[in-house]
Amino acid sequence: MSETGSWDVVVVGAGVVGLACSAELSSRGLSVLCVEREARAGQGTSSRNSGVVHAGMYYPTGTLKARLCVRGNASMWSYVEAHHVAHARTGKLIVATDVAGEQKLHDLLARARQNGVAELELVPVAFARSLEPNVRCRAALWSPRTGIVDAHALMHALAAQAREGGADFAFHHALAGLERRGAGWALHVIDARGERSTFEAPRVVNAAGLQADEVAALAGIDVDEAGYRQHYVKGNYFRLRRRGLVSRLVYPVPEEGLAGLGVHVTVELDGAAKLGPDVEPLAGRALAYGVDESREESFFRAAATYLEGLAREDLTPDQCGIRPKLARPHVAWTPGEPARDFVIADERARGLPGLVNLLGIESPGLTASLEIAREVADLLR
Ligand SMILES: Cc1cc2nc3c(=O)[nH]c(=O)nc-3n(C[C@H](O)[C@H](O)[C@H](O)COP(=O)(O)OP(=O)(O)OC[C@H]3O[C@@H](n4cnc5c(N)ncnc54)[C@H](O)[C@@H]3O)c2cc1C
Missing domain, CATH: 3.30.9.10 (D-Amino Acid Oxidase, subunit A, domain 2)
Structure with missing residues (x-):
């Protein structure tokens, strides 16, 4: 892979959600680059959880958490069986x-x-x-x-599926800048040696997990105003x-x-x-x-x-x-604060077309990962 290039979509983050997005988007015929600051996939929250495939009873009816968990339960069991994931x-x-x-x-x-x-x-x-x-x-x-799933094996299967679909991976590349360029985006990254390069794409998926609010801020979004601060x-x-x-x-x-x-x-x-x-x-x-x-x-x-x-x-x-x-805008989260829903935001309305931000992807994010990816792919269609 060249240090500078262009793809249909750049996915930021190779946790279970970024990998599921990379697999889904490449299976829909898009060229995908997944940018990850760590040396390999799954070093964040995706390898520090309970590994439970939830059924979806906890979340308020109609929320993304409820809908994507219920659907995700079914799709996850089918996926792990089809891909021989433990x-x-x-x-x-x-x-x-x-x-x-x-x-x-x-x-x-x-x-x-x-x-x-x-x-x-x-x-x-x-x-x-x-x-x-x-x-x-x-x-x-x-x-x-x-039930339970081997989260590492799941991520391995998703990465393999993405690669089979033609996706590229840039590990040891941290996104440090995100700006509009022409009709798309320029993504400025820094590699492990501190060298800078730029990738370009008309579409960007922010699946940066704990740093997703920082990535949204790179695009110029006021995360406090938007209620995106994690x-x-x-x-x-x-x-x-x-x-x-x-x-x-x-x-x-x-x-x-x-x-x-x-x-x-x-x-x-x-x-x-x-x-x-x-x-x-x-x-x-x-x-x-x-x-x-x-x-x-x-x-x-x-x-x-x-x-x-x-x-x-x-x-x-x-x-x-x-x-x-996620808490309400300008409010720090405390245990009394009701849990907010996942944010899967097409940022066209903010004048940022082609950018999809994923925020607050806490539990049941592992269970829902395949369905989050489908939502993202539908938004970018
Ligand atoms: C304690 C705990 C228990 C949980 N238990 C369950 C469970 O049993 N079942 C369930 O369904 N869910 C569970 N979850 C939720 C689930 O683990 C998460 O929703 C899911 O792993 C989130 O995946 P992700 O890909 O969004 O984030 P991550 O796995 O954190 O991946 C984000 C990636 O982005 C990368 N990144 C960040 N910033 C940049 C940047 N600037 N440039 C490049 N890369 C960047 C990071 O290095 C990381 O690899 C649990 C969560 C926790 C904390």
């Missing part, structure tokens, strides 16, 4: 341990039905216990369509040293305002399990990936409400990931 359709229990929680399960079921979630049902406690003998609850929802909210995990406590995904009822889904048990493809993620707003823009060990006690207390036989010694600090949370 996965397990483990199913998931959402459990309530008190009366208030039981009411929330009913509300969740009603919302899930409005969202078109398939197969979710309230099940007898005995059924839940037969699936997971160590889980204590007074009511439970069972979601057989929820606030960093860390999610810590603690690993369970002991295997066999649970073999499926087990979630408590979600937190108010959907700050997070509550400290849940995520199983992994090798049978290991971890607790988390929690919700820890970060003050600045530093990507602070250390796990705060003092949180162990709160993790233990949260999980012990529904997990019998859990001991403090079972927990050990694990990974963490950072969510790009």
